[in-house]
Amino acid sequence: MDMCSSSTTPPVFLEETVKIEDQVKSQENESIPKLQENVVHSHVTGECQDNRKDFNDEGSSSVPSPQKFLPINYSSYTKEYYSYAGKNIIIQESIESYGAVVWPGAVALCQYLEQHSEELKFQDATAIEIGAGPGLVSIVASLLGAHVTATDLPDVLGNLQYNILKNTHKSTVHQPEVRELVWGEDLELNFPKSSYYYDFILATDVVYHHYFLDKLLTTMIHLCQPGTVLLWANKFRFSTDYEFLEKFKQIFNTTLLAEFPESTVKIFKATLKWD
Numbered sequence: 001m002d003m004c005s006s007s008t009t010p011p012v013f014l015e016e017t018v019k020i021e022d023q024v025k026s027q028e029n030e031s032i033p034k035l036q037e038n039v040v041h042s043h044v045t046g047e048c049q050d051n052r053k054d055f056n057d058e059g060s061s062s063v064p065s066p067q068k069f070l071p072i073n074y075s076s077y078t079k080e081y082y083s084y085a086g087k088n089i090i091i092q093e094s095i096e097s098y099g100a101v102v103w104p105g106a107v108a109l110c111q112y113l114e115q116h117s118e119e120l121k122f123q124d125a126t127a128i129e130i131g132a133g134p135g136l137v138s139i140v141a142s143l144l145g146a147h148v149t150a151t152d153l154p155d156v157l158g159n160l161q162y163n164i165l166k167n168t169h170k171s172t173v174h175q176p177e178v179r180e181l182v183w184g185e186d187l188e189l190n191f192p193k194s195s196y197y198y199d200f201i202l203a204t205d206v207v208y209h210h211y212f213l214d215k216l217l218t219t220m221i222h223l224c225q226p227g228t229v230l231l232w233a234n235k236f237r238f239s240t241d242y243e244f245l246e247k248f249k250q251i252f253n254t255t256l257l258a259e260f261p262e263s264t265v266k267i268f269k270a271t272l273k274w275d
């Protein structure tokens with residue numbers, strides 16, 4: 001399915017009525033999102049346009065040697081083009097890794113963040129993204145003024161760093177950081193509660209068929225402190241996704257912020273239950 005084809009069913013925002021013309025489309029392949037090259041996903045108009053000329057993609061002298069961050073383990077790359085927070089964003093992807101592709105939850109959360117950044121008080125807030133993949137959400141959060149730490153598995157970090165540098169260099173108040181965070185591993189060692197406080201935890205499409213769901217939950221809990229808000233967007237595909245949600249709700253005060261019926265993406269806001 002074309003990710004950019006116009007939609008007849010608008011997303012349903014539950015906390016308030018907000019109209020968004022564009023919406024996340026469900027993917028042709030349920031396992032891994034389909035790539036689409038050289039297309040701008042306009043969240044405002046819902047239309048797609050070839051916008052290659054508008055991007056100073058190659059040979060930008062203002063970006064410090066981004067090529068050095070390229071991982072050596074992907075044999076081919078494609079690019080996707082987005083527009084959020086008044087800026088064109090280029091995401092370098094590879095279908096060779098789940099972590100090198102933008103998933104539908106990321107697109108949904110970017111829309112939401114853009115439309116609600118003021119009420120969320122994103123300006124100068126601290127945010128950590130877990131399972132950041134190619135980095136679209138971290139980039140948008142950073143463009144909206146947050147101080148962002150984007151994290152993922154080690155083999156994903158090269159492409160993540162590349163995308164983040166390319167899209168935020170000299171465009172953000174706080175330069176985002178990229179760090180390794182393997183769910184459930186060395187959390188207190190690498191992210192001690194006494195040193196790190198996050199206003200927001202961002203997570204998109206981190207729940208799917210994998211063996212680390214308990215470790216994911218442990219990580220979410222570890223990164224929460226009083227006042228921390230977890231924003232989690234996910235495409236719901238499998239019964240195990242709903243099982244995770246039930247477990248999640250036992251641990252977090254959970255509000256459904258938005259849902260996109262066609263794509264089965266839901267966005268949740270959650271705070272840890274402290275008692």
Ligand SMILES: C[S@@+](CC[C@H](N)C(=O)[O-])C[C@H]1O[C@@H](n2cnc3c(N)ncnc32)[C@H](O)[C@@H]1O
Pocket residue numbers: 098099100101102103104105106130131132133134135152153156181182183203204205206208210212
């Ligand atoms: C489906 S992708 C989603 C990527 C991105 N958040 C998005 O929505 O476009 C899942 C992400 O979780 C990361 N991930 C999977 N298992 C992980 C683990 N055990 N620890 C840390 N990250 C993990 C993957 O590397 C990948 O980037």
